[in-house]
Amino acid sequence: MTETSAHQEDMSWQRETSLLGVWVFLLTEVLFFGGLFTGYAVYRSGYPDIFSEASRHLNVLLGTVNTAVLLTSSLTMAFAVASAQEGKRRPLLIYLFLTIALGLVFLGIKSTEYHHKFVEKLIPGAHFSYSGLSTREVQLFFSFYFVMTGLHALHMIAGIGVLAVLAFLVWRKKLDPSRNALVEGTGLYWHFVDVVWIFLFPLFYLIGLRA
C-alpha cells in the first residue's frame, strides 16, 4: 500500500500523484458549487412559484442546444484522453481542437443569451426591470442565474485556456502525451465542468415547464 520512494521517479507513480491532486481539487470545486446550489435551494423553496415563472424567461431551446454541445465536447475530450494514452499525436490534436471549438460554441451561445437578458433588462442591479408583480424575487432568480452560470462559464474559459496550452505543447512536440497525466487531468476537469452544467440546466431552464 505504501508507495516506495524508489518509485517516486517512475511514470505511473507520477501519473497517479498528479491525478490524485486533480481529484482533490475537484472535491473543493464540488463544495464551491455546492454552496451556491444550497443558496439556490433556499430561495427556490422560499419562492417556488416565482422561480418557475422567472424560469420561463430563459430560452429552453438555446439551453438544450448548449447542453448537447457541452455533452459532445465531453465526448471529444474523452477521445482526446484515449488518444493521449495510446500516444497518437495527430488524433489527439484533432480532438483537442474539437473540444476547444465546442467549448467556444457553448460560450458563444451563452453570451447571446446574456445579451438577450441585457436587452430585456433582466440583468440584476440598478437597471433591472420586470413587468410582473414579484420583481424582487424574479431578480433573485436572475442573480443566481448569472452568478452560477457566470462562474460555470469562467470555469469553461479556464478549461479552454488549459486545452489551448496543451494543444500548443503537443503541436510543438514539447509534450509527450503518453508519458504525462496532463491531458487526463484536464479531461477530468472538463467532465466536471460538464457535470455542473447538467445540474444547472434543469434547475434554471426546466423548472418552468412543469405548470
Add this chain to the structure above:
Amino acid sequence: MAPRVDMLYFFLIAVAVFFSVLIAALIVFFAVKYRRRSADEQPKAIGVDVRLEILWIVIPFIIAMAMFFWGAVIYLSMAKPPANAIPVYVVGRQWMWKFQHQNGKREINELHVPLGQPVRLIITSEDVIHSLFIPAFRVKMDAVPGRYTSLWFEATRAGSHHLFCAEYCGTQHSQMAGQVIALSPPDYEAWLAQGATGREPLASAGENLYQRLGCTGCHMAGPTAGMTVRAPGLQDLYGKRVQLENGRSVIADEGYLRESVLRPRAKMVAGYQPIMPVFENQVSEEELVQLIAYLKTLRSAEGGTEGSAP
C-alpha cells in the same frame, strides 16, 4: 427561568472543575513522580489498554448527553410561552429599541413589565440583525429584519435590569442598551394608564389602518350569498392551519400574517387568485404590528378559540 438556567450552569461548572482539576492534578502528579532522574533513563513501554479507552469514551459521552437533555428541556420551555403571556411588540433599529404595548403605549430603550406575570416579546428589526438580551432573565433572541422572533420571561424581582443589544450592529452597538423595569402589578397598571387620553390601543389603530388601506373591500367578514368571494375571510385566522395553493399548509402565526400582508403571493391560500397588492414598503414595521394586533382580535361569534394563542 433564571434559577433553572443557573442550576444547569452550576452542573456544568461542577463537571468542568472536576475534569480540569483531575487533568491538572494527574499531570502534576505524573510529572513530579516520573520526572527524569538520569539522562539515559529508559521507561518501559506500556501497551494500549482498550478497556481504559472505552471507559473514557463512554463516560464523557454519557455526561455530554445529560447536558444535552437538560439544556434541551430548558430551551423547549423557552420556546413555548405560557398562554397568558402579555404580548409586547419590539422593533430594533440602529441604535435603539422601540417597544409597543397592547394599549398603544410606546417606549424607547425602556421596557416596563409587571412582576410575576409572563411577558412575551415579539421582535423584529428595521435594518440589520440585532439581538435582544436581558441578562437578569437569562434570555436572548435575535431581532432579524424581515421576520418575527419571540422570547418570553417572567420578572420575579422588582427594579431595573439591563437590556442589551448582543449582536454587533454597527458603530453605536454598545449604546443600544436600556433597562427593563419590573413593577408590582398595581404599579404596572398605573403606569400603563398614564397618559392614556388621546392614545389609541394597538388593535383599534390597526383597525383604522385596515379600513384606510382598503382591506375590507376584499376580505369580508361574512360574505352574503351571490357575492364573489375574492379573498379569504380573516375571522379566527390567527393560530389556525391554512391550506396553501401549492399543496402545503402553514400555521397562521405572526410571521405568516406579516408575510401575507407584505408579499401576498409568497404563500397563496388555496382557491384564491393572486390579486392582492403588495404592501412591502407601504406600511412601516410599527403599522404592521398594529395590523397584526387587530387581525388577532378578529373572532367569529362562535368563538373559534381552537388553537389560538393570546
Add this chain to the structure above:
Amino acid sequence: MTAAVEPKDNYLTAGFSLKSWLTTTDHKRIGVLYLLSITFFFLVGGLAAVLFRLELLTPPGDLVSADSYNKLFTLHGIVMVFLFLIPSVPAAFGNFLVPLMIGAKDLAFPKLNLASWYVFVLGGLFALWALLTGGVDTGWTFYTPYSSTYSNTYVSLMAIGIFIAGFSSIFTGLNFIVTIHKMRAPGLTWFRLPLFIWAHYATSLIIVLGTPVLAVAILLVGVERLFGIGIFNPAIGGDPLLFQHLFWFYSHPAVYIMILPSMGVVSEIVACFSRKRIFGYKFVAIASLAIAVYGFLVWGHHMFVSSQSVYAGLIFSFLSFFVAVPSAVKVFNWTATLYKGSIAFDTPMLYAFGFIGLFTIGGLTGLFLATLGLDVHVHDTYFVIAHFHYIMVGGAIMGYLGALHFWWPKMTGRMYTEGWSKFSALIIFIGFNLTFFPQFILGYLGMPRRYHAYSPEFQVYNVLSTAGASILGAGYVIPIIYLLWSLFRGKPAGPNPWGAKGLEWEKTSSPPPVHNFAEIPTVTEEAYNYSGTNEQG
C-alpha cells in the same frame, strides 16, 4: 550525544540571495517564508488587541472612538484568524516537517507550494490595503445584512483579500493530502505515521472541503455589495441567515483547522519528553479524523438564538456534544502517556503541559455553548470570547510556540537559551490566564461582546483582563528576542538535541540538507519507539 557540528551544506546555505529565497521550491524554505510572514501578521493583530484592551480599561469609550474600536476588533479577528492562526502550524511547521517526517524529498507539488505562499502574501496585501485605506468594521464574521448593505467601510476589498488567501490554504491542504498518500518512505504504513502527520491529514481534509464554501459566502457578499440584488437583504426578498449558515459551515470547522495541527505538535512533544509512545496511538489518530468529520455537522450551534427552528437547534446541539468525545480521548491519552514515563521539563514540554491544561478548560467551556438552554444566555457575551481564546490562544498558539521551540534547533541548527525560554513560557501562561479567565465571569454576568463602552459594574474584570493582556504581550516579545539571538550566538544543536524519535531527528542533520536525506530512509518500526521494543498499540 555526539559533539554537535553544523553541516556545511544545508538548505539555509544553499543560496543567500533574496532571489534564491523568493524562487525556492524547497518546502523547508517555504516553511520559513511562511513563518516570517505570519509572525508579521501576528504582531499586527496583537497590536490591535493591545489597543482595544486599553480602551476597555475604563467603562466609557474614551481612548478611541466607537468607530475606531469596531475597526480594531475587526482587524484583530480577521488578521489573527485568516492570516495567522489558519496558516500558523500547517503552513510554517507542516510545510517544513511533513516531507521530513514521512521520508520524502519534498511535497508532491513543490511549485504549487511556492504559489500558495505568493497567493497568501497577495491576500494579505489586499487585507492590509483595506486596513490602511480606512479599515473594516463588520467583525471577522461579516454578518449580513450589516456587511452586505449597511457598512460604509472597505468590506469588498477585505472580502477579496480573504477570498484570495483561501486559495493559499486550499493549495497547502491539497499538497499535504497528496503527499501523505503518495510519498511515504518504504515501510511507513498509515499506523506508523507520527500523530503530527495524522493531524495534518485531518486538517487538510477540512481545508479542502470547507474553504470553498467560505469563498462562496464571501463572493455573494461581494456581489450583493456591488449590485444590491438582495441575496442577503430581507428588504428585497433575501435571507440574512443564509450567510450565517454558509459562513459557519466553513468557520466552525476552521476552528479545527487551527487546533488539530497543534494537537499533532503536542503528541510529538509529549512522546519525546516522556520517552514513551503516545498511549492509545490509534485512538488519538482516529480522533483527529473524527473531529474533522464531526466538525462539519455542528455549524448550527452558532445560531441557537438566530431564529433558526427549534428542531434544528436540537439536532445541532446533539451533534455538537459528539465533538467532545474525541477531544476528551486525546486529553486522556496524553495524560496517560506521562504515566511511568521519564519526564523532562524542557521548554517545548512546558508549552505542551500548558496546551493540555488550557485546551481542557477551553473544551469544557465549549460544552456550555453547546448546551441549548445555557447558550441562550452566554451567546455573544464575553463567555464566548473567553472560551474560544482558551482554544485558539491557550490551545493553538501554545501548540504553535511548542512547535517553534521543539523544532527551532532542527530548522536553524542552533539552540536558544533555556532560562529565558522557560521564563517566557511561564509569563505567557500567567498572562494568558489573567487575560481570559475574568472574561468567563464577565460573560456570565452578561457583558456582551464587541462593546466599545460598558456598564461600570463590569470594570473590575476588565481591568484584570487588560492587566493580563499587557503581561501576555510582554511574554510574546521575549521569544522573538532570544530566538533571534540564538541565530547568531546559539550553540550548535546537532541532529537530535532532544534524543527524539522520528525521521526528521534520526535520519538527517540540523539544519537538513536541500534534499532532506542522504538516502531515502526505510522505516521498520512504529512511531515513538522510545523503548526499542516495537510494541503495538
